[in-house]
Amino acid sequence: MIKLYDYWRSSAAYRVRIALNLKRVPYESQDVALLEGVHRAPENLARNPQGFVPTLEVDGEPITQSLAIIDYLDALYPDPPMVPRDPLARARVLAQALVIAADIHPINNLRILKRLESQFGADQAAKDDWYRHWIIEGFTALEQLAEAGAGPLLGGDKPNLADVCLVPQMFNARRFKIPLEAFPRLVAADAAANAIAEIAAAQPDRVRPAA
Template sequence: MARPLLFDYFRSSASYRVRIALAMKAVEYERVEINLLEGAQRAEAYRARNPQGLVPSLEVDGRRLTQSLAIIEWLDAAHPEPALLPADPFDRAHVRALALAIACDIHPLNNLRVLKHLAGPLGQPQDVRDAWYRHWVAEGLAGLEALAQDRAGRFLFGDTPTLADVCLVPQMFNARRFAVPLEAYPLLVRVDAEANALSPFAAAHPDRFAP
């Protein structure tokens, strides 16, 4: 298998998830920066790879994958160790639910294209956009804190990192960027710190890829 090609933006939450998973699986890859602020994701050449015009995309031996969770599930199947999803069906569904609470319920309401639409066509000022961001992040994190409470260990599920933690860390990074208060989520703050102390999470941090 040739080295995968990752089309990435350093501060994209979805791309950050995939970088963490690649590092956890010890998969070496080549990275192509797609600058979202400059609109590189809308270029014809990139849309030929990913018609949605989103990051990340992963190309493996000429085959293309899109959507971060689909890419990570492919990685988990192609590189089984360490496993990112538990073997037990109920445990696996629980971990997926935690991951989806972030990737489907928090992140889409607050990603760059949504914030740009609020600013541009809808003409909302910065303070309104910031209030929008903080409201949906706070609501989502409160639900996640409660969902994880009963089955958390060192991490959101048990004592080894899973897909849920791969999704949590980028969301917490973004929450801090936008000055979202996190005191109400002690479990999430603790797990985030545990994960960031591990080398695969540190290796994927946006600061390592900033232009």
């Protein structure tokens, strides 16, 4: 049995939902309400010592970190592949994905924003400005890394790990009202990805628990 410990608006959990859907892997979802502090509860810390989501539990064995989870899924369910086999192409896909997963997302997540408030007295406007700054910086680089003419998606005609990371980050960019005119390739790739039913089904508004 596969169980995903999820939070509807978590970018990292969103990535894993997309990968599970693309690979057509059936799973059970368990909500971990971040805003209510459930991620810090002993039972979540027992499965994820960082107190994060997502955690994928496979036959009782927990796997943490979204890219590690996706790598596991890619090894077990290789179709469709999330990264190419060719070493150079693989490195380029990983570089695109890591612009988001390693450089944008970690410094914009909830715990960092809370720390900005508690340690430095940042108000909501300051936190929003921080958030927008790092997305724009990362997207500026990613727009250049996106291969021109390769296809509607970052992965060409099929989504890959870079698309799986891009879609949640574009959702966040729109939530924070970031102008996207400077990123036409990213906007096009995001639109093409969200036209795929399996990716659309992972959207936060479609998986948000009922109040």
